[in-house]
Amino acid sequence: MLAWSGLSVAWAGGAKAIAFADFEAPHGARVVVCGPSGCGKSTLLAVLAGLLTPQQGQLQVGDTHPLSLKASERDAWRGQQVGLVPQRLHLAQALTVQENLALPFVAAGLPVDEARVSQCLQQLGLSALAQRRPHELSVGQAQRVAIGRAVMRSPTLLLADEPTAHLDDAHADAALRLLDEAAQAVQATLLIATHDQRLLTRWPQAHVLRLPALTGLELA
Numbered sequence: 001m002l003a004w005s006g007l008s009v010a011w012a013g014g015a016k017a018i019a020f021a022d023f024e025a026p027h028g029a030r031v032v033v034c035g036p037s038g039c040g041k042s043t044l045l046a047v048l049a050g051l052l053t054p055q056q057g058q059l060q061v062g063d064t065h066p067l068s069l070k071a072s073e074r075d076a077w078r079g080q081q082v083g084l085v086p087q088r089l090h091l092a093q094a095l096t097v098q099e100n101l102a103l104p105f106v107a108a109g110l111p112v113d114e115a116r117v118s119q120c121l122q123q124l125g126l127s128a129l130a131q132r133r134p135h136e137l138s139v140g141q142a143q144r145v146a147i148g149r150a151v152m153r154s155p156t157l158l159l160a161d162e163p164t165a166h167l168d169d170a171h172a173d174a175a176l177r178l179l180d181e182a183a184q185a186v187q188a189t190l191l192i193a194t195h196d197q198r199l200l201t202r203w204p205q206a207h208v209l210r211l212p213a214l215t216g217l218e219l220a
């Protein structure tokens with residue numbers, strides 16, 4: 001299951017705090033976090049990925065309580081259990097598609113599982129592009145590489161930040177289908193942060209968390 005309670009984030013200097021409503025969804029769920037620009041969607045994703053430590057609160061991802069882990073344990077947990085497709089894809093420009101997909105193993109100091117890399121290339125329709133570099137890809141192709149990299153180590157939690165921003169209907173649909181299939185293939189919970197209303201129509205069964213706009217009340 002994915003659950004949090006009492007979560008709040010305060011920025012350096014304590015100027016502003018964001019309190020997130022409590023949430024719980026079963027493992028394997030589809031979750032949509034939506035709300036207006038600046039309401040805290042990316043911030044919540046950073047907390048869920050163990051990249052940002054909240055001021056307060058509890059977080060449970062499967063059997064793990066990431067906020068109780070030491071920094072090094074949390075890094076290891078993130079590498080193994082969390083896949084993140086960031087808003088800006090952050091592909092390594094000097095590396096080929098195949099090498100980008102292998103990065104999660106390299107970053108963890110593990111031998112590259114070449115069979116898994118090949119499987120992902122195939123599943124995401126990237127085999128013919130394996131030797132290209134990111135600047136030789138379309139936006140949709142680059143996004144597929146980012147999705148492949150995120151699911152490479154079969155995470156239990158797959159997070160995607162605005163994956164359909166700037167995509168037309170057909171490409172947005174394709175991106176969502178890929179994320180859905182990629183999550184299903186590794187039996188991960190999939191959480192998407194978005195302000196794209198199309199997603200709510202496409203996934204009527206999703207658990208939806210609507211974050212309110214931040215108001216002056218959050219100002220300390």
Ligand SMILES: Nc1ncnc2c1ncn2[C@@H]1O[C@H](COP(=O)(O)OP(=O)(O)OP(=O)(O)O)[C@@H](O)[C@H]1O
Pocket residue numbers: 011012035036037038039040041042043044195214
């Ligand atoms: N490092 C930071 N220091 C101070 N404030 C920050 C920092 N990062 C984000 N914020 C503030 O926290 C709030 C939430 O930002 P966040 O990026 O999470 O919103 P968002 O909902 O993802 O926005 P968008 O839809 O525009 O990407 C904003 O008011 C933002 O200015």
